[in-house]
Amino acid sequence: MIPKTFEEWKNCIVYDCKINLNRSFAQKRIAVYRDKNQAETKKFILLYGENHLNNIIQWLKQIR
Numbered sequence: 001m002i003p004k005t006f007e008e009w010k011n012c013i014v015y016d017c018k019i020n021l022n023r024s025f026a027q028k029r030i031a032v033y034r035d036k037n038q039a040e041t042k043k044f045i046l047l048y049g050e051n052h053l054n055n056i057i058q059w060l061k062q063i064r
Contacts, residue, residue, distance in 0.1 A: 002052060006059050026063040033057050 004010035013019045033041055033053060045053055 002048060005038050006062060009059050021063045023064055024038060026060040
């Protein structure tokens with residue numbers, strides 16, 4: 001399931017993936033996802049699309 005809201009995404013990351021959503025994590029992920037030349041970012045866009053990438057960046061900004 002691809003989360004459609006911040007709360008769905010947050011629950012997925014915190015409870016399913018067991019990742020601590022903190023400022024440091026958010027800053028690192030934003031840096032990766034803003035660089036569209038990164039292999040990881042290219043793969044993310046291929047799998048989930050540009051719209052979802054933009055959602056993730058916005059949600060990470062909320063954590064920051």
